[in-house]
Amino acid sequence: xxxxxxxxxxxxxYVGRPMKRKEDPRLIQGLAHYVDDIQLAGMHYMAVVxxxxxxxxxxxVNTAKAKAAPAVVAVFTGEDIRGAIGxxxxxxxxxxxxxxxxxPLATDKVRFVGEPVAIVVASDRYAARDAVxxxxxxxxxxxxxxxxxxxxxxxxxxxxxxxxxxxxxxxxLEGGDVKGAFAKAxxxxxxxxxxxxxxxxxxxxxxxxxxYDAGEPRLNIWTSTQIPHLARTQIGAMLGVPxxxxxxxxxxxxxxxxxxxxxxxxxxxxxxxxxxxxKPVKWIESxxxxxxxxxxxxxxxxxxxxxxxxxxxxxxxxxRIIADLGAYYQLLTPLVPTLTALMLCGSYKIPAxxxxxxxxxxxxxxxxxxxxxxxxxxxxxIERMMDIVAAELKKDxxxxxxxNFPKPKDFPYxxxxxxxxxxxxxxxxxDTAAKKSAYTNLRKEQTAARKKGRLVGIGVSSYVEICAMxxxxxxxxxxxxxxxxxxxxxxxxxxxxxxxxxxxxxETSFAQIAADMxxxxxxxxxxxxxxTSSVPYGIGTFGSRATAVGGTAMYKSLEKLRDKLGKIAxxxxxxxxxxxxxxxxxxFVKADPKKFVSFGEAVTAAYVAKSLPAGMEPGLEATTFFxxxxxxxxxxxxxxxxxxxxxxxxxxxxxxxxxxxxGNIINPLLVEGQVVGGIVQSVGQVxxxxxxxxxxxxxxxxxxxxxxxxxxxxLPWVETSHTVTPTPVNPMGVKGVGEAGTIGAxxxxxxxxxxxxxxxxxxxxxxxIKREKIWALMHKGASQPKAKAKSGRAR
Amino acid sequence: xxxxIRLRVNGKEHEHRVEPRLLLVHYLRDTLGLTGxxxxxxxxxxxxxxxxxNGKAVKSCTMLxxxxxxxxxxxxxxxxxSYKQNGANGGLHPVQxxxxxxxxxQCGYCTPGMIMTAAALLRENPSPSEKEIREAxxxxxxxxxxxQNIVSAIDYAAKKMKTAKR
Numbered sequence: 001x002x003x004x005x006x007x008x009x010x011x012x013x014y015v016g017r018p019m020k021r022k023e024d025p026r027l028i029q030g031l032a033h034y035v036d037d038i039q040l041a042g043m044h045y046m047a048v049v050x051x052x053x054x055x056x057x058x059x060x061v062n063t064a065k066a067k068a069a070p071a072v073v074a075v076f077t078g079e080d081i082r083g084a085i086g087x088x089x090x091x092x093x094x095x096x097x098x099x100x101x102x103x104p105l106a107t108d109k110v111r112f113v114g115e116p117v118a119i120v121v122a123s124d125r126y127a128a129r130d131a132v133x134x135x136x137x138x139x140x141x142x143x144x145x146x147x148x149x150x151x152x153x154x155x156x157x158x159x160x161x162x163x164x165x166x167x168x169x170x171x172x173l174e175g176g177d178v179k180g181a182f183a184k185a186x187x188x189x190x191x192x193x194x195x196x197x198x199x200x201x202x203x204x205x206x207x208x209x210x211x212y213d214a215g216e217p218r219l220n221i222w223t224s225t226q227i228p229h230l231a232r233t234q235i236g237a238m239l240g241v242p243x244x245x246x247x248x249x250x251x252x253x254x255x256x257x258x259x260x261x262x263x264x265x266x267x268x269x270x271x272x273x274x275x276x277x278x279k280p281v282k283w284i285e286s287x288x289x290x291x292x293x294x295x296x297x298x299x300x301x302x303x304x305x306x307x308x309x310x311x312x313x314x315x316x317x318x319x320r321i322i323a324d325l326g327a328y329y330q331l332l333t334p335l336v337p338t339l340t341a342l343m344l345c346g347s348y349k350i351p352a353x354x355x356x357x358x359x360x361x362x363x364x365x366x367x368x369x370x371x372x373x374x375x376x377x378x379x380x381x382i383e384r385m386m387d388i389v390a391a392e393l394k395k396d397x398x399x400x401x402x403x404n405f406p407k408p409k410d411f412p413y414x415x416x417x418x419x420x421x422x423x424x425x426x427x428x429x430x431d432t433a434a435k436k437s438a439y440t441n442l443r444k445e446q447t448a449a450r451k452k453g454r455l456v457g458i459g460v461s462s463y464v465e466i467c468a469m470x471x472x473x474x475x476x477x478x479x480x481x482x483x484x485x486x487x488x489x490x491x492x493x494x495x496x497x498x499x500x501x502x503x504x505x506x507e508t509s510f511a512q513i514a515a516d517m518x519x520x521x522x523x524x525x526x527x528x529x530x531x532t533s534s535v536p537y538g539i540g541t542f543g544s545r546a547t548a549v550g551g552t553a554m555y556k557s558l559e560k561l562r563d564k565l566g567k568i569a570x571x572x573x574x575x576x577x578x579x580x581x582x583x584x585x586x587x588f589v590k591a592d593p594k595k596f597v598s599f600g601e602a603v604t605a606a607y608v609a610k611s612l613p614a615g616m617e618p619g620l621e622a623t624t625f626f627x628x629x630x631x632x633x634x635x636x637x638x639x640x641x642x643x644x645x646x647x648x649x650x651x652x653x654x655x656x657x658x659x660x661x662x663g664n665i666i667n668p669l670l671v672e673g674q675v676v677g678g679i680v681q682s683v684g685q686v687x688x689x690x691x692x693x694x695x696x697x698x699x700x701x702x703x704x705x706x707x708x709x710x711x712x713x714x715l716p717w718v719e720t721s722h723t724v725t726p727t728p729v730n731p732m733g734v735k736g737v738g739e740a741g742t743i744g745a746x747x748x749x750x751x752x753x754x755x756x757x758x759x760x761x762x763x764x765x766x767x768x769i770k771r772e773k774i775w776a777l778m779h780k781g782a783s784q785p786k787a788k789a790k791s792g793r794a795r
Numbered sequence: 796x797x798x799x800i801r802l803r804v805n806g807k808e809h810e811h812r813v814e815p816r817l818l819l820v821h822y823l824r825d826t827l828g829l830t831g832x833x834x835x836x837x838x839x840x841x842x843x844x845x846x847x848x849n850g851k852a853v854k855s856c857t858m859l860x861x862x863x864x865x866x867x868x869x870x871x872x873x874x875x876x877s878y879k880q881n882g883a884n885g886g887l888h889p890v891q892x893x894x895x896x897x898x899x900x901q902c903g904y905c906t907p908g909m910i911m912t913a914a915a916l917l918r919e920n921p922s923p924s925e926k927e928i929r930e931a932x933x934x935x936x937x938x939x940x941x942x943q944n945i946v947s948a949i950d951y952a953a954k955k956m957k958t959a960k961r
Contacts, residue, residue: 020896021898023903024894024895024900025895027906028887028907028910029831030829030830032831032903033830034830034833036830036833126817203833203905203939204835204902255902255904255938286837287841502902503901503902503903504901670898672898673898673901676940676943676944677901677939677940678941679941709938710942711933711936711942712933712942715943741941
């Protein structure tokens with residue numbers, strides 16, 4: 001792959017500055033509008049009847065009492081929607097994958113707790129909820145399987161009568177001479193690891209408001225989504241409504257982390273209810289529903305083997321992954337484990353690798369893309385293996401990593417998994433982290449602490465992630481993005497982006513880029529997103545792609561308008577447009593800045609259209625559909641220190657440093673926010689969070705009482721720093737940073753915990769590392785403190 | 796069956812007949828149209844619905860509207876006006892300003908509740924340490940920021956309010 005393009009940055013002074021966000025004034029004053037904040041005249045409410053069983057036959061559904069209840073206008077069951085609403089879409093296709101098709105309401109069978117069975121529509125929020133309890137469903141419970149390894153065993157209860165077993169698919173990837181490498185290895189290092197099931201827990205649960213205007217006809221849908229256009233296409237298709245009649249809006253979206261990178265049953269059901277009743281219908285997910293029926297993340301078991309030489313050179317990797325997909329597929333469910341496979345060589349020159357994935361169907365909610373989507377798992381596995389190898393060979397974890405890094409001259413670097421890493425300098429980044437954390441000193445302090453019997457651990461991770469998703473050839477639904485720029489007659493600039501954000505701050509960072517390109521201020525720029533009637537078709541915000549792909553689409557449109565304005569100004573000034581610059585609302589002669597046309601004058605000329613250069617169209621609008629030539633591969637080194645309480649097993653996180661390299665930085669404030677937020681989500685995965693189903697498929701961690709996410713008091717101050725290695729994949733040299741924190745932090749934290757426990761002969765601890773687990777490990781043979789039956793808010 | 800309630804919200808008197816089971820947060824949002832107060836869990840664990848009731852931070856999702864009869868409430872919409880130092884010109888409450896200055900929010904959903912909790916903290920403890928701030932906001936969950944910039948935002952507000960008093 002040719003990667004010679006020189007990274008360029010827009011001229012001007014806003015890019016690179018820590019600008020306060022343009023979106024904040026409305027958010028800090030309670031003036032923003034999330035789905036539930038929108039009120040329509042005559043609005044009704046939908047509530048969902050959900051299965052209390054993880055696996056059961058539906059014998060009958062009796063809606064008579066619910067229909068007769070006060071304020072109830074309609075009740076719909078699976079039979080009612082048969083033929084009227086298509087299945088929940090899955091965009092990911094793996095060869096020979098079994099079709100685990102799910103309709104928005106179950107008809108014959110339910111396969112997870114929380115699966116929708118009926119919906120109730122009432123004129124009052126509380127009445128709708130009351131009527132849910134009046135719908136009588138007669139279930140015949142069936143045997144349940146929740147453990148993915150048991151699910152794929154021969155005698156397991158089958159989820160689907162028409163499938164031979166619960167294996168959704170088997171998928172293999174091999175590159176390089178794996179057999180040969182293992183044959184000549186000095187040592188084969190093995191470990192089984194678990195990357196547990198997590199609940200994304202965006203602060204705003206999902207919500208939908210639908211309104212049908214039969215006259216037009218027009219179906220208006222407001223939904224909390226990361227992918228407004230894809231959702232419009234899919235919901236329209238599910239309902240058989242032409243896409244031209246569907247107007248979908250993602251208003252303010254209160255966090256997603258991948259959980260809203262999806263199309264859900266409730267979105268189609270709410271729209272169906274609005275069409276059937278003629279009323280605007282709103283559905284707001286309760287937190288319990290959010291835990292049961294919004295996608296979960298992770299949930300992999302891996303059997304990992306590395307072939308190593310005595311000097312620490314890694315020769316090859318061999319992996320078997322059992323991925324728990326849940327009972328059905330959501331949009332990308334089967335795809336996520338394959339992303340793990342692609343990244344299992346991490347930031348190392350490992351010449352050969354073989355990965356086998358078994359996708360398991362279980363009586364649980366579907367897993368799907370949760371912040372990082374496959375890459376945190378890959379990084380966790382390879383970075384744990386590097387530490388295990390380092391411990392076995394008695395090498396310093398940094399030295400082992402350094403030995404296996406590809407050098408800067410090796411880039412673009414081709415991995416045996418078929419990827420081309422764009423640019424990197426892993427060693428420089430690690431050296432920066434070692435220096436900033438005073439790593440050598442930390443080790444000395446650790447030695448001293450150990451002498452006193454204290455359990456102090458230092459953890460490092462060196463990660464590389466695959467971002468800026470991505471070339472369309474590698475994506476299930478297109479990997480390009482759209483960016484429209486319109487300069488209005490008054491000189492105000494409107495940017496329409498398909499990368500609809502949900503907290504990332506594109507309204508600010510995109511305005512910074514546009515301001516620099518056009519020589520105006522970010523206040524002159526309005527970034528519009530989420531409204532499918534005004535924004536050209538786009539893909540959405542996920543996979544750390546917004547700036548690298550969506551930002552580039554906008555950048556290219558800005559170039560087109562700069563070119564046009566330059567020609568207009570050149571025509572007025574009678575000078576070659578190449579000699580003009582843009583700054584301070586002026587288009588000026590670079591060699592003689594006193595000669596200029598004001599930005600407003602040039603814009604007016606484009607609209608008044610009386611003296612344009614010959615053949616030029618009036619107006620100032622440009623649209624670009626940018627197709628990236630490759631992914632980007634941001635990287636970094638994280639270092640942390642923990643101390644474990646010998647009496648309680650509690651892990652105290654005492655230091656955290658992240659050195660990330662996401663290429664050029666548009667707004668350091670936003671980048672730091674993404675990094676720190678991601679790291680804290682990892683702290684959650686490592687210390688507190690676990691979606692626990694019991695053997696009957698009941699979600700025990702079904703509320704925030706039983707599913708602990710990190711609180712402010714649980715955390716130390718996170719230090720951040722950067723090296724900057726621009727990518728040649730896009731003209732701004734940006735790589736993406738939205739998922740870096742969750743990718744780099746989980747292994748660093750676990751490595752630190754295992755390092756702390758090393759004096760006790762402990763070489764691995766599976767996620768999550770709750771204190772009762774550590775206590776039990778420390779007291780092997782001693783009786784365990786009575787662990788709570790369910791995953792409690794243990795701190 | 797309905798209960799009559801009279802209360803002051805953001806300095807304005809309201810009188811309504813409400814269902815006895817109506818949650819205070821639904822009264823504020825659906826009846827009064829004050830949608831700045833959010834609902835994140837319905838179980839008082841996340842703090843997104845935090846408001847001030849007679850000056851104290853309370854979670855309005857686990858309180859009935861009927862229980863708020865006779866009370867004086869402040870929601871995010873009325874916070875800036877409740878800060879006397881702002882005078883007639885309005886503007887932001889120092890905590891709101893801190894959140895903006897220090898990038899204390901991303902998706903914004905937890906933000907109003909977080910700001911109300913912080914405002915209540917600073918009323919009781921005008922010079923909180925980092926540890927005290929972290930403890931005080933531990934009943935408010937945020938999934939985006941990792942809390943660090945929220946701590947900075949509240950520290951910024953504390954310093955600003957002290958200067959304003961001088």
